[in-house]
Amino acid sequence: MWHSMWGWDGGWGFFGLMHVLWWVLLIAAAVVVVRALAGSGRPRHDSALQILRERFARGEIDAAEFEQRSKQLKG
Structure with a gap:
């Protein structure tokens, strides 16, 4: 029961979703930092x-x- 509920059976599950969200947040933060440092052309x-x-x-x-x-x- 616990294995399939938390995504430990090789599927996406909760931890797979959190892994994807982590990378999305990390990339978004990098974009914000680069734009702030570059002045974003404004x-x-x-x-x-x-x-x-x-x-x-x-x-x-x-x-x-x-x-x-x-x-x-x-x-």
């Missing part, structure tokens, strides 16, 4: 403000426009 929070600073430094926008747009981005 732009950083202040990337728009950084672009605005670069445009101001190149002279594409004046100080008044820089101030107006940076207030909009921050607020």
Whole structure:
């Protein structure tokens, strides 16, 4: 009775299922860690403000426009 109930008869049973779930969780955790370390290709929070600073430094926008747009981005 116990052998077939707990999966010790060579079938999948409870321990087979737990073994599969263990590997699924391990692989999912590895994916999360890799994405966190790689930044997952998403732009950083202040990337728009950084672009605005670069445009101001190149002279594409004046100080008044820089101030107006940076207030909009921050607020």
